[in-house]
Amino acid sequence: MCDLGETNERHEQFMCSMSQTERQRLGRFRRPVDARRFVARRGLRREILARYTGFPPSELRFHDREMQRPALVRNPRTPDIRFSSASSGDLFLLAVACAMDIGVDVERLGAVGDVVACADRICTPAESAWLRSLPVEAWDDALCQLWTRKEALLKALGLGLSRPASTVDVRADRIVIAPPMADHPAPALCIIHSVDVPTGFRAHVAAITTGSEPVVQVYNGP
Numbered sequence: 001m002c003d004l005g006e007t008n009e010r011h012e013q014f015m016c017s018m019s020q021t022e023r024q025r026l027g028r029f030r031r032p033v034d035a036r037r038f039v040a041r042r043g044l045r046r047e048i049l050a051r052y053t054g055f056p057p058s059e060l061r062f063h064d065r066e067m068q069r070p071a072l073v074r075n076p077r078t079p080d081i082r083f084s085s086a087s088s089g090d091l092f093l094l095a096v097a098c099a100m101d102i103g104v105d106v107e108r109l110g111a112v113g114d115v116v117a118c119a120d121r122i123c124t125p126a127e128s129a130w131l132r133s134l135p136v137e138a139w140d141d142a143l144c145q146l147w148t149r150k151e152a153l154l155k156a157l158g159l160g161l162s163r164p165a166s167t168v169d170v171r172a173d174r175i176v177i178a179p180p181m182a183d184h185p186a187p188a189l190c191i192i193h194s195v196d197v198p199t200g201f202r203a204h205v206a207a208i209t210t211g212s213e214p215v216v217q218v219y220n221g222p
């Protein structure tokens with residue numbers, strides 16, 4: 001978990017490590033603040049993944065197709081490191097796993113304007129009923145929790161927006177994932193953990209496992 005605003009003095013260093021594809025995407029940002037955050041996200045991503053792969057940051061290559069799960073380009077010497085990222089303003093989360101699909105999401109409380117309309121769009125009928133059973137003042141927080149659980153799960157599955165969020169119930173911390181929801185041949189287990197983030201935000205990480213129980217560790221700062 002990193003504050004992108006604290007990396008400003010490293011902007012040039014991060015710029016130097018950017019690939020041609022990253023520079024092309026950078027050129028499409030209209031607001032300088034979005035461009036600065038993008039450079040910081042990509043720089044931190046390289047720096048953190050370099051520690052896990054053992055390669056220098058500038059040597060890492062990525063599959064970065066928009067709206068698709070990003071991945072490291074692997075060669076036989078690269079460990080099977082997978083990752084997922086999310087940001088809200090200057091708050092940046094990078095989740096890293098070995099040989100396990102992973103997804104992370106963070107959202108700011110209050111980011112959803114019309115809570116009822118959003119709930120109708122992203123909740124299953126059972127989630128909507130649960131939400132409506134809560135006092136109105138708890139809805140924003142509850143929806144933010146559901147939202148981040150769903151996006152973490154959809155990112156872990158590599159689905160992003162291609163699957164409607166209203167088709168998966170995420171109230172449980174352990175969810176069995178079976179085809180056709182995922183391309184895993186056998187039913188897999190998705191484990192969802194909340195991540196401690198600063199006041200005013202909610203975040204979750206989801207890991208898809210067919211074997212061992214993932215252990216979640218949260219590191220602060222780059």
Ligand SMILES: CC(C)(COP(=O)(O)OP(=O)(O)OC[C@H]1O[C@@H](n2cnc3c(N)ncnc32)[C@H](O)[C@@H]1OP(=O)(O)O)[C@@H](O)C(=O)NCCC(=O)NCCS
Nearest residue numbers: 067068069070085086087122150151155158159160161165
């Ligand atoms: C792309 C999406 C996965 C998340 O986008 P977002 O909330 O705008 O942005 P986040 O910061 O949470 O995540 C962005 C990261 O998701 C990753 N991502 C994009 N598509 C992905 C996919 N199909 N699978 C896994 N990860 C994906 C990318 O790494 C991206 O990082 P980058 O912008 O630095 O390249 C997608 O779900 C989306 O656009 N959601 C819009 C919000 C919404 O309607 N949510 C419904 C509530 S569940």
